[in-house]
Amino acid sequence: MNSVKLIIRKMSQAQKWEPLKSVGIIGVPFEKGQKKYGVSVAPAAVRSAGLINHLQTIDGLDVKDYGDIDTTTTEAEVKVDNMSHLSQVSACNKKLSERVSQVLKDGRVAITIGGDHSIGVGTVDGHYKVNEDMILIWVDAHADINTNKTSDSGSVHGMPVALLVKELADYWPYLPTMDWQVPKHGIRKSIQHILKVLDPEMKKPIHVSFDIDSLDALEAPSTGTPVRGGLSLREAINLMEIIHATGRLRAIDLVEINPALGDGCDRKRTIEAGLCVLKAALGFSRRGTAPRGVLDLPVQTHH
Secondary structure, three states: OHHHHHHHHHHHHHOOOOOOOEEEEEEEOOOOOOOOOOHHHHHHHHHHOOHHHHHHOOOOOEEEEEEEOOOOOOOOOOOOOOOOOHHHHHHHHHHHHHHHHHHHHOOOEEEEEEOOHHHHHHHHHHHHOOOOOOEEEEEOOOOOOOOOOOOOOOOHHHOHHHHHEHHHHHHOOOOOOOOOOOOEOOOEOOHHHHHHHHOOOOOOOEEEEEEHHHEOOOOOOOOOOOOOOOEOHHHHHHHHHHHHHOOOEEEEEEEOOOOOOOOHHHHHHHHHHHHHHHHHHOOOOOOOOOOOOOOOOOOOOOO
């Protein structure tokens, strides 16, 4: 009887989600998924802006830096029509997938600093191999769902969602070097749709892949594909606060910051916006302490 009680207790504990208070940082100085120089220096720039110190301001958060992924490869470049630098994209993502899995197995939230958004293939793959029932929330000004047949540029940073969604697997030719990666499912544009419809029992781990260009260009000008009319910083922070409140965030990517674009003020504004998004996702509160899971506090009215 005691053993039965123990099993039941373990099952109930396994189903209870709490925000992790340990995080692991992974840098990915990679830019071959697109054509502009500069996005590869973003991990160094974000670290120099005080990434670790900023995260350590969050009460009780344990931060470990796992260093950068080695983005070099000795593999010969393979030729796939309208798909640039496939061997390099694949080699980087394979290493990244293994590193993300390791961070998660270490009991930490995996924070990946890119790099262009082609690295989302590796981060999601690495998360999926640890938590097969994960949910992916792709926050981006662009759908990133091109295949090599629909892309105007051949740049892989516009293709990672199409590589991850199993329904599009038949639309790809055979991709040499990408055999290690398996298509995934669960992509939706709406955070509310994801949280309320795809996961009605609220028990699945969450992976957020956040492209800085999802913010309005006034908020984050130093990125290769800025778009006006995007999210305000306040909206992005609120989005991350909602996700943090679930207690189920287990991985987050921050990609497409390009310190080589714009002036010093642009760079500072863009990096600071990225840091604000990360901090909100990891529990930094703008309004003091609120009970976990409470997304909106009641407003007191006086007559």
